[in-house]
Amino acid sequence: AEGPVFGEVVGRISFFVNAGMKFITEMCKMRAFVDLWDEICVNRYGITDAKQKLFRYGVQVNSLGLTEQQPENNVYRILIEMLAVTLSKKARARAVQLPAWNEALGLPRSFDQQWSLRMQQVLAYETDLLDYGDIFDGSREIERRVEELKGEARAELERIEAMGGAVAAVENSYMKQALVESNTRRLEAIEGGDQVVVGVNRWTETEPSPLTTGEGAILTVPEHVEPEQIARLQAWRAARDAKAAEKALADLRSAAQEGRNIMEPSIACAKAGITTGEWGTCLREVFGEYRAPTGVGRTARVDTQGLDAVRTEVDAVSARLGRHIKFLVGKPGLDGHSNGAEQIAVRARDAGMEVVYEGIRLTPAEIVNAALEESVHIIGLSILSGSHVPLVRDVMERLRAEGMDDVPVVVGGIIPPEDEAQLKAFGVAAVYTPKNFELNRIMSDIVSIVDREAQRAA
Structure with missing residues (x-):
């Protein structure tokens, strides 16, 4: 213009x-x-x-x-x-x-x-x-x-x-890495007490809050909501003009393949009742799927304070395993909130572990396949979407189907106490929520879980 x-x-x-x-x-x-x-x-x-x-x-x-x-x-x-x-x-x-x-x-x-x-x-x-x-x-x-x-x-x-x-x-990856490093500094300041957070690292004593007690204190989405939504989606597709929908998708595909502006055919798709999933699938088939840089570098920092004890633990367990502890950090589902996963990956890397982290929006099948191909010792799942129960269940079932039920799984996210018990019943080794802000302690837990599982296997 x-x-x-x-x-x-x-x-x-x-x-x-x-x-x-x-x-x-x-x-x-x-x-x-x-x-x-x-x-x-x-x-x-x-x-x-x-x-x-x-x-x-x-x-x-x-x-x-x-x-x-x-x-x-x-x-x-x-x-x-x-x-x-x-x-x-x-x-x-x-x-x-x-x-x-x-x-x-x-x-x-x-x-x-x-x-x-x-x-x-x-x-x-x-x-x-x-x-x-x-x-x-x-x-x-x-x-x-x-x-x-x-x-x-x-x-x-x-x-x-x-x-x-x-x-x-x-x-x-410059921009993403700068964001990840900035958040790393913020968390380190909170852990070290340099940045005060009331109720977290100062003035932690408290009276019980009436706002967080009793049933219904938070929203719990019943699992039947997903199949009901899928049924509504299928009904929508069945009721639209099939020929108009097919033409709209074909026009979108042609515009993408020919390098033309896709805005007008996208608007036509919306008017023809094309769903977001169909629109996205069409463009992925033409352009492929974009995987953004994670911002999590491969080189461990040497200036991270308070990690010496954890590094010693990592080295000791890695020596017993015959190779470095390999930790897969996975983000299943449509949840795009990656800060927690990134910081866990960075701290694990700085602690001396080998980290596998491919970014957001992976399927449970992709995570399990990566764990199998990479021969990881432990899997960490980060879920902040409220879908932790079905997603974790799916991952655990797929691990068992692949004969990998000896690979421990830890989960972090926005997880209510009653759901935490359910996840542990699936076989999850540990659950972390925002109150667990001391990342070095989490790293120590992960090393202990890997060591315990290795001794059990031996």
């Missing part, structure tokens, strides 16, 4: 950002974004229309900061993070997506989601926030921090440009 049309395209671009607990810095970050996007629009793209170069963004406040311990404190965390993207009119979010207070415990109920919605409504309609201009304009302290962040961002952009641009920085 060129000329006025290009300006309209730029004006429709919107961003998705995250907001954390350091809400003054987070607010300054958003003001820096506004300034930088204005610079980029003017200097790189020649956009001068004030409306077209507005920085439009929606925000997800930081679910990573939600805690299983004393989860009622999460209400305050969500509110503080929302303030980061609403206080400054100049940099106010166009849409705010708030998690529920109990998402570190399990799936939120309708009430929990409503509670977060009411938080936005109280801020918007009961306070006078929207009655004033930007209350931070003219603040020397805010301006100083904004300029610092802009300088850091420009330096990062220069590094990416030197690599060949954003696409190259994705393909060479």
Whole structure:
């Protein structure tokens, strides 16, 4: 696109950002974004229309900061993070997506989601926030921090440009690895007590919470929901115009094969009743399936504090096994929340284990096949979607069918206590939830589980 049309395209671009607990810095970050996007629009793209170069963004406040311990404190965390993207009119979010207070415990109920919605409504309609201009304009302290962040961002952009641009920085894993390393530093700071998390590493004593007791404290999705949804999907396909659907998919396939814009045939597919799965399958058959870089490097860090004892354990058990402990970290199902799996993989690597991690959205069959081909000593499954019971059952049954029931399995995720008991009944060796934030202790557990299984086999 060129000329006025290009300006309209730029004006429709919107961003998705995250907001954390350091809400003054987070607010300054958003003001820096506004300034930088204005610079980029003017200097790189020649956009001068004030409306077209507005920085439009929606925000997800930081679910990573939600805690299983004393989860009622999460209400305050969500509110503080929302303030980061609403206080400054100049940099106010166009849409705010708030998690529920109990998402570190399990799936939120309708009430929990409503509670977060009411938080936005109280801020918007009961306070006078929207009655004033930007209350931070003219603040020397805010301006100083904004300029610092802009300088850091420009330096990062220069590094990416030197690599060949954003696409190259994705393909060479630079971006993903930077994200994984940043989260590693965050977790190490929490483990070491340098970053205080109330109820986790400080002020851990607590009265029992009435919010988390009794039946129905979290949402549990019955297993019959999946076959019912599949039946509805099949009924939908049976009721649509079969010839129109077939033509729409054929047109989509032709556009993909010929390198044409797939947007118009995709819209036609939607109008013909094509499902997301059919659309995705068609494109995968043409282009193949994309596997994103994991950001988990192969080279162990030497500066990780507190790992010496675990490394000694790994070396001792590896010597008895005759090779390094080999640990497969798997993400089954459609759950794309990879932070936990990445950090387990990184810490296991740094502890001296050989790690197999292929990223998100693997099937149970793919995970078991990888375990078989790689001859792993232990499997770790990370599941945050609420589907841990059927997915773990599937993996365990497939392992038994392959004669690999001697390979222990550990599971991590958002797992309620009653489900934890069920997973252990399947044969799972250990279950970890967000309260188990000390990764070195988890690594020590894994080494012990491998050693115990090896001694049993001997």
